[in-house]
Amino acid sequence: MGSAERKERQRAELREQILRVARDMVMKEGFGALSMRKLADAVEYAPATLYLHFENRDAIARELCVRGFQELLAVLEPAAACEEPVERLSRLADAYVTFGLKQPETYRLVFMEDPKLSADLFQDKQEGAGPKSFAVLVRAFESLKAQGLTLDATTPVRLAEVFWAGLHGIVSLKLTCSGFQGAPAEALTQTLVASMVHGTKPAKAARRTR
Amino acid sequence: MGSAERKERQRAELREQILRVARDMVMKEGFGALSMRKLADAVEYAPATLYLHFENRDAIARELCVRGFQELLAVLEPAAACEEPVERLSRLADAYVTFGLKQPETYRLVFMEDPKLSADLFQDKQEGAGPKSFAVLVRAFESLKAQGLTLDATTPVRLAEVFWAGLHGIVSLKLTCSGFQGAPAEALTQTLVASMVHGTKPAKAARRTR
DNA sequence: GCAATAAATGAACGGTGTTCACAGAACGGT
DNA sequence: ACCGTTCTGTGAACACCGTTCATTTATTGC
Numbered sequence A, B: 001m002g003s004a005e006r007k008e009r010q011r012a013e014l015r016e017q018i019l020r021v022a023r024d025m026v027m028k029e030g031f032g033a034l035s036m037r038k039l040a041d042a043v044e045y046a047p048a049t050l051y052l053h054f055e056n057r058d059a060i061a062r063e064l065c066v067r068g069f070q071e072l073l074a075v076l077e078p079a080a081a082c083e084e085p086v087e088r089l090s091r092l093a094d095a096y097v098t099f100g101l102k103q104p105e106t107y108r109l110v111f112m113e114d115p116k117l118s119a120d121l122f123q124d125k126q127e128g129a130g131p132k133s134f135a136v137l138v139r140a141f142e143s144l145k146a147q148g149l150t151l152d153a154t155t156p157v158r159l160a161e162v163f164w165a166g167l168h169g170i171v172s173l174k175l176t177c178s179g180f181q182g183a184p185a186e187a188l189t190q191t192l193v194a195s196m197v198h199g200t201k202p203a204k205a206a207r208r209t210r
Numbered sequence C: 001g002c003a004a005t006a007a008a009t010g011a012a013c014g015g016t017g018t019t020c021a022c023a024g025a026a027c028g029g030t
Numbered sequence D: 001a002c003c004g005t006t007c008t009g010t011g012a013a014c015a016c017c018g019t020t021c022a023t024t025t026a027t028t029g030c
Helices: A003-029 A036-043 A057-080 A085-102 A104-111 A115-122 A129-146 A156-176 A185-196 A203-207 B003-029 B036-043 B057-080 B085-102 B104-111 B115-122 B129-146 B156-176 B185-196 B203-207
Strands: none
Touching (some): A003 A104, A057 A129, A085 A104, A085 A129, A085 A185, A156 A185, A156 B104, A156 B156, A156 B185, A185 B156, B003 B036, B003 B057, B003 B104, B057 B085, B085 B104, B085 B156, B085 B185, B104 B115, B104 B156, B115 B129, B129 B156, B156 B185
């Protein structure tokens, strides 16, 4: 009688295998080079079979997006554990940028490809990796604000949005317009951190800027 | 015999027409929807004819890129004329972001599509719109630094790079992850400006943050 | 073993960028 | 006015692409 469950399991397993192979292809050659036919070839099924498990190519991309974002969240979380607020922000920034540069194609897929793919990522305020990651940043700025290290008139949420934009800008310009910024990404990152930490004693953050 | 020149002129004119139509198609439906066949249809030639004027599709894209960047430079230049440094930075930021949001597909093509397309844009330090635009930002930060309104240990070039990254982050996140940032782009922009203007009296910039 | 259900597929449709042998027009020289 | 060259333009083909659907194959419950 357990055969129904077994079939279910096999189904899920194939689905998973498809996603694994798709992920590999994306990481190696980018999302643009992910074709249903090559993917089918790689998992040794006919192309049409993929459509028994995914509505279409975009559905696969969406799934890879949420997983990619989960990976990002996973590298942010250790950095978020740091107590000292400025240091925490700095580590979060480093973790974010490092992730983007180490996994350029994943980063592209999640943040730079198609609005249709990224749209869902920021819904589901409780569970999704998007809101969770963002919340980590907001908390960092709340800690900074508590120590009077942020712009007075600006909320932590707003600061987090701008900070994220800065990080995303650094990563995505490196990925797309590599010849643009002269400075290495870590230097830019720390300048960004220093820029967003206002107030009495930015000495520590400023020193890392050089 | 002026006929050689006339042919040259006709050739250039057709090339121009192809680019005009291509630009329209990109602005309306995005670069992804620009197909050589549809383009050939629109200019009423056979697809193969396009290859007499452009090496391939990417060559057309590259040309559109440099023109798109020229348009951006054209909206930055008026803002750069402002005397007061903080106000100048603020206007530059607004101009940049407004351009990106008003011409999303052009912006995507220039800054978010393919490194191969954007690579050239930042070479040619004298003539290119890329370096020229960047220089405008650097000058703005030089003015700020002269008034002691920037991070001490950081060069104007570095600050300009980070600032550009911030602007690019704001625009590109709006374009790709629309549901992400709650605040409108202008608000984010002004917070970014306020963040990068350090020193004695950021009151003016800070007020615009709200 | 048989009927029913699920999984997998081959072939097709309409689309893409690109190439190339070929046709046609325009030209310069005689 | 003719001819050979040179440039412009094209139709047909190649090799891909995502997606659909009727059909076949395998698996299940009885």
